Amino acid sequence: MNEEQSTTGVIRFSVSLPPKLVKEFDEVWKEKGYDNRSRAAHDAFRNFISEHKWAFSLTEEVVGIIVVVYYLDKPSLLNRIVEVQHSFEGIISSTMHIHLTRNKCLEIVAVKGKAKDVRELGEKLSTLKGVKETKFAVTTP
Structure with missing residues (x-):
């Protein structure tokens, strides 16, 4: 072509x-x-x-949430999610874990930091095997 x-x-x-x-x-x-x-x-x-x-300017300071829906049928997924979150502890304010069904969960990650770091965290979470969906809702403070 x-x-x-x-x-x-x-x-x-x-x-x-x-x-x-x-x-x-x-x-x-x-x-x-x-x-x-x-x-x-x-x-x-x-x-x-x-x-x-x-969605993000790389240097802009943003606040918001990352919503992650994932399945519990992948044995090591929960540990991998926690590992990723710990590697971004400087931008994570808090997390909330919600049980949707017996084997499906929703994680809400409150973030504050440079847009590039928030985006990188979301991308790392979204590429984990067993993660169904990842969404961002961010704004400037």
């Missing part, structure tokens, strides 16, 4: 997703009024990229 094609055309590629996630995505894009899954995925990708680029 030449460079012109990559900026003016579309590229088809395959994505492997769990059936439940596909079902939920299909329900949402239909409820929102999209004509097709591709257009909805396009907007989802664009939002994902936009959040990544513009």
Whole structure:
């Protein structure tokens, strides 16, 4: 593919997703009024990229929370979460652990520090195997 094609055309590629996630995505894009899954995925990708680029200024001081949903079926996950949190103890004000179901938990991590550090903490938590989802809610103090 030449460079012109990559900026003016579309590229088809395959994505492997769990059936439940596909079902939920299909329900949402239909409820929102999209004509097709591709257009909805396009907007989802664009939002994902936009959040990544513009959510934080690297040097800005921020306060907020990181919400982490994870499964307890990974034996060492809880220990790994605690290890990551301890490596960022300078920016973590407190944490709250909530049991959602017998094997699914939600962790709320209150943070205050440089945006790059808050982002790094969230990224490290989100890449742990067994973590389902990570969300940020931050603002400047």
